[in-house]
Amino acid sequence: MIRESLIFVLLTSYKDFRRERERVVKSNEYCHTNYVQDNVGYIERDSEKFLSRLLTVDPIIEGLWYRGDYDAQNWDKLIAVVGPRKMSRYGKQVISEVVPQLVAAGYGIVSGLMYGVDQEAHRVTLECGGRVVGVLGYGITHRSEEGARKLADEIVKNGGVVLSEYEGETAPKVWTFPQRNRIVVGISEMVVIIEAGEKSGSLNTASWAVRMKRRILAVPGSVFSLTSVGTNTLVADGTAEALTRTKLREITGKSFGSEGKVMRDKAKMSDQEHELWASLKISGPSSRNELVRVVKKPMGEVMATLSQLEMRGLVEEERGVWRIS
Amino acid sequence: MKRNNRKTGERGERAAGEMLGQKGYEIIAKNYRNKWGEIDIIVKKKVRDEDYVMFVEVKTKADDSYGEPWEMIDSRKLKRVENMGYLWCEEFSWDGLCRIDVVGVWLDIMGEVSKIKHWENVQL
Amino acid sequence: MLARVKSVATVGLESQEVLVEVDVASKGFPAFEIVGLPDKAVGESRARVKKAIENSGYKFPDKRITVNLAPAGVRKVGSNYDLPIAVGILLASEVIGVEKKEIEGYYYGELGLSGAVKHSRGVLLVGMLAKDNGIKEIFVPVESSSEAAVIEGVSVYAVRTLGQLGDHLSVQVGLANNKLMKPLSTIPITDVTREVEPVVDMREVIGQELAKRAAEISAAGGHNLILVGPPGAGKTMIAKAFPSILPPLLPEEALEVTKIYSVSGMMPAGQALVRRRPFRSPHHTTSRAGLIGGGSNPMPGEISLAHLGVLFLDELPEFPRSTLEVLRQPMEDGVVQITRVAGKAEYPASFLLLASANPCPCGFLNHPYKECRCGERAIEKYRKRISGPILDRIDLHVWVDPVEVNKLTSQDNSKQDKVESRESSKMIRERVEKARKMQEARFAEHNGIYSNSQMGNRLVKKYCKLSSDVREFLTTANTKYNLSARAYYKVIKVARTIADLAGVDEIGLEHVAEAVQYREDVW
Numbered sequence: 001m002i003r004e005s006l007i008f009v010l011l012t013s014y015k016d017f018r019r020e021r022e023r024v025v026k027s028n029e030y031c032h033t034n035y036v037q038d039n040v041g042y043i044e045r046d047s048e049k050f051l052s053r054l055l056t057v058d059p060i061i062e063g064l065w066y067r068g069d070y071d072a073q074n075w076d077k078l079i080a081v082v083g084p085r086k087m088s089r090y091g092k093q094v095i096s097e098v099v100p101q102l103v104a105a106g107y108g109i110v111s112g113l114m115y116g117v118d119q120e121a122h123r124v125t126l127e128c129g130g131r132v133v134g135v136l137g138y139g140i141t142h143r144s145e146e147g148a149r150k151l152a153d154e155i156v157k158n159g160g161v162v163l164s165e166y167e168g169e170t171a172p173k174v175w176t177f178p179q180r181n182r183i184v185v186g187i188s189e190m191v192v193i194i195e196a197g198e199k200s201g202s203l204n205t206a207s208w209a210v211r212m213k214r215r216i217l218a219v220p221g222s223v224f225s226l227t228s229v230g231t232n233t234l235v236a237d238g239t240a241e242a243l244t245r246t247k248l249r250e251i252t253g254k255s256f257g258s259e260g261k262v263m264r265d266k267a268k269m270s271d272q273e274h275e276l277w278a279s280l281k282i283s284g285p286s287s288r289n290e291l292v293r294v295v296k297k298p299m300g301e302v303m304a305t306l307s308q309l310e311m312r313g314l315v316e317e318e319r320g321v322w323r324i325s
Numbered sequence: 326m327k328r329n330n331r332k333t334g335e336r337g338e339r340a341a342g343e344m345l346g347q348k349g350y351e352i353i354a355k356n357y358r359n360k361w362g363e364i365d366i367i368v369k370k371k372v373r374d375e376d377y378v379m380f381v382e383v384k385t386k387a388d389d390s391y392g393e394p395w396e397m398i399d400s401r402k403l404k405r406v407e408n409m410g411y412l413w414c415e416e417f418s419w420d421g422l423c424r425i426d427v428v429g430v431w432l433d434i435m436g437e438v439s440k441i442k443h444w445e446n447v448q449l
Numbered sequence: 450m451l452a453r454v455k456s457v458a459t460v461g462l463e464s465q466e467v468l469v470e471v472d473v474a475s476k477g478f479p480a481f482e483i484v485g486l487p488d489k490a491v492g493e494s495r496a497r498v499k500k501a502i503e504n505s506g507y508k509f510p511d512k513r514i515t516v517n518l519a520p521a522g523v524r525k526v527g528s529n530y531d532l533p534i535a536v537g538i539l540l541a542s543e544v545i546g547v548e549k550k551e552i553e554g555y556y557y558g559e560l561g562l563s564g565a566v567k568h569s570r571g572v573l574l575v576g577m578l579a580k581d582n583g584i585k586e587i588f589v590p591v592e593s594s595s596e597a598a599v600i601e602g603v604s605v606y607a608v609r610t611l612g613q614l615g616d617h618l619s620v621q622v623g624l625a626n627n628k629l630m631k632p633l634s635t636i637p638i639t640d641v642t643r644e645v646e647p648v649v650d651m652r653e654v655i656g657q658e659l660a661k662r663a664a665e666i667s668a669a670g671g672h673n674l675i676l677v678g679p680p681g682a683g684k685t686m687i688a689k690a691f692p693s694i695l696p697p698l699l700p701e702e703a704l705e706v707t708k709i710y711s712v713s714g715m716m717p718a719g720q721a722l723v724r725r726r727p728f729r730s731p732h733h734t735t736s737r738a739g740l741i742g743g744g745s746n747p748m749p750g751e752i753s754l755a756h757l758g759v760l761f762l763d764e765l766p767e768f769p770r771s772t773l774e775v776l777r778q779p780m781e782d783g784v785v786q787i788t789r790v791a792g793k794a795e796y797p798a799s800f801l802l803l804a805s806a807n808p809c810p811c812g813f814l815n816h817p818y819k820e821c822r823c824g825e826r827a828i829e830k831y832r833k834r835i836s837g838p839i840l841d842r843i844d845l846h847v848w849v850d851p852v853e854v855n856k857l858t859s860q861d862n863s864k865q866d867k868v869e870s871r872e873s874s875k876m877i878r879e880r881v882e883k884a885r886k887m888q889e890a891r892f893a894e895h896n897g898i899y900s901n902s903q904m905g906n907r908l909v910k911k912y913c914k915l916s917s918d919v920r921e922f923l924t925t926a927n928t929k930y931n932l933s934a935r936a937y938y939k940v941i942k943v944a945r946t947i948a949d950l951a952g953v954d955e956i957g958l959e960h961v962a963e964a965v966q967y968r969e970d971v972w
Contacts, residue, residue: 287850292658299662300947304962311925319808319815320848373508407478414476422512423478446511448479 039156040140041066051075057186057212061165064183065140067152068161074131080110080184082205083117083194088227091195094219095120098192098248103130105252110188112137112180113148113162117194117202122151132160133187137180139170163187181205182212190215190251192243196230203230206239216240217247269314276305277314277324285323337385337430338365340438344428348443350379359416361409368426377422379445380410385430398427403447450475452540453551456518456533457578458525459571461747461787461794462712464578465523469530469556471537474513483534485518486525494528497560498535505564505612510542526746529569531560532588535611536618545618552618554586555579558593564611568592570714573707576600586632588614592718594633596711599704599721604632636721638700647693648725649686651874656850660687663847663967665877668694669884670946671900673780673802673842675765678849679819680812684805687849688761691803692726693874695758696882702757705797709749709756727758729800733767741775741785747794752779755800765804766834773839776802780842783897802843806835816851844902844939845967884949901946909938913945919961926965940964 043049044063049070054061079102083091099109099121108131111118118134125132132155136142140162143149152162165183166176178201185191185208193216196202209216218240221228234240241247269277279294280286288306292299306322309315316325342352345368354367366381384397398406403425410423424446431440454469481499483491502509516534518525533556539545540552557575559567572589576597579587586604589597594607608614608630616628651661660676664687667674676684698706706723710716716723731740731751742750752760762768779785783799808814809828814821823831885900891912892898904912915923927937941956944964948956 287848288659289656289850293656299658300950300963301959303659303662303966304959307926307962307965308922308958311922311929320850321815372511410478420476422476424511425478446479 039067041070043070051187054183054186057182059179059182061183061186063165065164065167066161067140068156069159070161072159073133073161074108075187077106078108078110078131078133078188080188080191080205081117081121081194082111082181082184082191082202083121084197084200084202084227085114085116086197086227087116087120088195088225090221090225091117091219091227092120094194095124098194098219098243099124099130100128101248101252102192103128107131107252108133110135110184112177112184113151114177114201115148119148119151121194122155126154126158126160132158134160134162135180135184135187136162136164136166137177138164138172139166139168140164142166142169142171144172177201178204182208185209185212185214188214190217193218193231193234193240195219195221195227196234197227198229200230203234206234210239217243217251219243269309272301272305273309273314276302277309280315280322281324285321287320288322291322333385333387333432333436334383336432336436336438338383340430340441341381341383341428342366344441344443345381353378354413357409357413359409359412361412362405364406364409364413366428367413375422377424378410378414378419379424379426380406380413381426381428382406383428383430385432387432387436397429398447450541450543451550452537454533454537454540454556455552455554455584456530456556457571457575458523459529459574459712460524460526462574462708462749462796463794464571464574466555466578466582467523467525467530468519469533469537470517470519471534471541472515472517473510473538473541474515477513479511480513480515482514483516483518485516485521486530490526490528494531494534497528497531497562498538500562501531501560501564501611502535502538504562505610505615507539507544507612507615510538510544512542514538514541527570528559529557529571532556532558532566532608532611532614535560536614539615540618545615553584554588555584556588558588558590558608560611566590566608566610566614568718570716571712572596573599573704573711573716576603576605577708579603593711593716595636595719595721596707596716598633598636599638601635606630606632638703638722647690647874648728649689650693651687651690651877652871654683654686654690654871657683657687660684660847660849661872661877663845664691664694665881665950666943666946666967667691667801667803667845668877669881669950670888670942671801671902672844672943672946673804673902674845674847675804675806675840675843676847676849677806677808679814679816679851680807682849682851684849685761685763688730688759688763688803688805689728690874691761692728692759694877694881695726695801696878696885698724698726698757706757709753709797713749713754715754725758727755727800728761729755729758730761730763733762733764733769733772735772737772737775740772741779741798742787742796747787747796749796750785750798752776752785752798752800753796756797758800759803760800761803761805763805765806765839766831770834770836773836777838777842780839804843840969841935843969844943846969847967880950883952884946887949887952901942901949904942904945906938909941909945913941913956915941915956915961916958919956919958922958922961923965926961930965930968930970932968936968940968943967 042063042065045055045061081099102109103125109121109125110133111121113119113122113134113136122132122134134152134155138144155162163183165179181204185205191205191209191214193202193206206216216239218231218234220232220235220242235242276295279291283290283294288299288302292302295302306315310317313325315322346352350368350370352366352368357364357367364380365383368379368381370377382398406425414423427444427447429442430438433439450473452471456467456469458465458467481495483494486494499509516537518530536556540550555575557569559569561567567590569590572593573596575587575589577600580600580603586606587597588606588608591607591609594605597605617630620629654661663674666672676687678684703722706727710723729751735751738744738750740751742748742753779798780802784795785798787794787796809821809823810831811822813819814823814828888900926932940961944956944960947960947963
């Protein structure tokens with residue numbers, strides 16, 4: 001299935017792509033001067049700043065436009081996190097669990113600024129203070145309608161970098177996104193596919209990853225879920241490894257669960273609150289009955305303390321199960 | 326219920342009257358008729374220190390078959406006898422206790438009394 | 450000869466004096482007529498009375514007997530007129546040689562064919578009416594007599610057989626001297642309502658600390674409670690243990706409850722009073738009439754049998770909405786109106802509602818190790834089956850974990866969770882009683898209000914003053930949990946009870962912080 005989509009994409013767009021690419025390269029200098037006020041820069045492949053891993057990408061990347069502090073960026077340990085525009089609640093939950101883990105393990109996150117999974121991945125990375133790299137499927141200063149521009153500004157403001165193969169306000173075309181995907185994959189060490197429908201664009205990313213021999217991890221989903229058909233198939237036919245807790249632990253070298261999001265506010269807790277919070281951290285998600293047996297305090301007191309922690313967003317509850325936020 | 330002829334009936338009534346007399350009942354009327362019908366025998370006796378007037382229905386059976394009063398007298402008949410009784414009490418100014426008795430008489434092939442039975446105080 | 454014997458008619462929970470007149474004529478054909486009872490009952494009563502008299506060794510008069518139950522307008526049902534009718538016959542026919550043909554006292558009870566006087570309903574009411582009307586003696590079946598023995602000032606004669614009664618009455622004319630019956634000694638009510646062994650003790654419930662805490666709050670403040678959790682979690686067991694943490698019935702309350710049980714024919718033979726708080730658990734197929742009461746002789750329904758106790762609706766979503774609808778008014782007013790042939794009757798129905806439910810049709814939603822097989826729509830439909838108004842009247846909503854047996858038997862917890870270390874019902878009840886006393890004092894001048902749950906918004910404002918930090922907390926909670934106005938007041942009422950349990954006058958932050966967790970959010 002992967003090979004088919006790959007061939008399809010390449011065959012239809014290759015001719016147009018070559019033409020476009022030439023035009024871009026010729027207008028190189030001109031573009032560079034004009035866009036300086038937008039803080040846009042350009043790195044050509046001959047430059048020593050150009051990432052060596054991108055040199056071997058085929059079709060060739062002539063150069064990359066960028067916004068943000070390219071020089072200051074740490075380009076090591078990057079993981080691509082991609083998925084479809086139609087993100088499900090499950091996908092969102094997965095991102096909120098997986099991305100912080102990766103960030104905490106020192107990885108930077110690469111994605112395509114696409115509406116849905118890509119933007120969520122970027123957002124969550126920003127929230128937990130991780131490194132962000134975004135790759136656009138259209139011109140570096142092109143204003144897309146879906147809030148990508150705002151996000152791009154945000155990324156740049158927070159020390160991340162936005163890349164694009166296309167100059168200025170080049171509009172997206174059918175082939176620009178698949179081409180962008182090869183850059184996403186090229187920069188990264190491995191690719192994590194959060195979700196994919198049956199004919200999802202994320203599968204295209206997977207096919208690049210196969211081609212470029214990058215490690216592919218796909219998040220398995222419910223067998224009933226339409227948004228996981230693609231990912232489940234990737235795992236089933238062996239193209240991708242299943243991103244299970246164990247696998248994630250292996251990648252990050254840490255355990256799942258209570259590490260959660262990096263603390264947003266080091267809220268001052270009373271001794272009572274802290275004792276409970278710490279117990280919850282150690283035990284993992286627990287019911288109140290379980291907590292009471294651990295802390296050995298009366299139920300009323302435990303409940304009151306939990307409420308106050310919840311009020312400050314330090315713990316959260318779902319159907320009677322409490323966990324650290 | 327078969328009633329052969331008047332003769333059988335008469336025979337039975339005679340036998341019943343004799344039996345009652347022997348038992349200490351005072352016969353005060355026979356074949357009393359009024360608009361409600363006919364009562365075979367009316368007798369009187371003291372029962373537990375109280376005077377009772379008994380209205381007696383006599384049933385004579387000529388053949389061998391045995392029967393109980395409930396086969397001989399049904400509740401409709403009893404009601405009629407009671408009504409007759411009340412009328413008699415009015416007519417003859419009896420202000421005392423009443424009851425209904427039934428006497429069954431069995432005749433053999435020869436027409437002789439083979440058996441006689443007296444049911445006292447038959448109630449609805 | 451005309452004899453007059455007094456008896457009592459009980460219709461529902463009301464009672465009225467009835468006069469049984471018996472005339473044994475000195476003329477006419479033998480007959481036995483009863484006027485004033487429904488036709489069907491007449492034939493049955495005649496058969497019983499006649500046989501009872503004969504089998505007691507008396508001659509049944511071969512005379513015209515006419516019995517009249519007066520007044521004609523009062524609806525008389527039941528078999529308890531057997532005894533007065535029989536006594537009347539014996540008197541009127543001078544079988545018992547008593548001088549007066551009009552005797553004092555109430556006679557009440559069903560007769561068996563042997564002449565034995567059988568356990569009858571409503572005897573307590575007979576005693577109460579006797580006291581009200583200044584009647585000094587009552588003659589009732591021996592097996593029901595204890596009920597009336599709690600009434601002071603009324604001599605209760607426990608009659609075993611008709612013959613025994615006949616002898617007793619004959620003594621008054623100098624016959625059968627040593628056959629005089631002695632009345633029962635009065636049973637002091639306080640003796641009867643002293644400490645009773647619980648049917649199920651809270652101590653027998655493993656774990657479930659949250660549910661136990663909620664039960665304690667429920668019992669203390671009269672707050673209705675719903676337990677949501679998977680099958681086998683122990684919801685039913687907690688419900689069964691619940692009555693044992695309620696304070697014992699006060700004497701007046703015991704009498705009230707006994708009245709209802711006596712009239713329903715649910716007093717076991719020989720028992721004087723209902724001693725335990727009632728616990729009723731009607732099945733979800735119970736009809737509306739079964740639940741609220743009714744019938745031609747209006748019998749109390751389940752909610753009245755649960756009066757001053759607990760009504761447990763197990764598997765609440767399985768109850769049809771139309772059935773649950775009838776609970777609304779009684780839960781509001783504490784009484785239920787039943788329409789009878791002769792008009793409307795009002796039965797007490799002040800109960801604590803306990804309910805249980807599964808979280809979804811298969812029951813395993815959110816289960817730690819079992820799969821829930823239900824689709825999202827099925828779950829929504831299931832939740833919607835509990836009508837809003839009923840859920841609205843439930844103040845405490847609690848999640849019940851499945852019993853994690855493996856966790857409980859593990860090394861660390863086994864030390865903690867021995868039976869002895871768990872609180873007994875008695876220990877919980879002591880706290881509940883203290884909290885109730887505080888409420889008693891608080892609502893002393895408010896008629897009809899006994900518990901925090903009954904407070905309307907006005908009383909909440911009066912008795913639940915909130916400090917500024919409490920108010921601040923509540924404002925945050927309000928926004929965070931999107932509480933409705935009604936939910937907001939519920940939280941405060943529950944907090945008031947939590948504070949009462951802590952023996953504290955002022956509602957503190959820790960009380961509201963706990964209270965807010967019982968809000969309706971379990972689903």
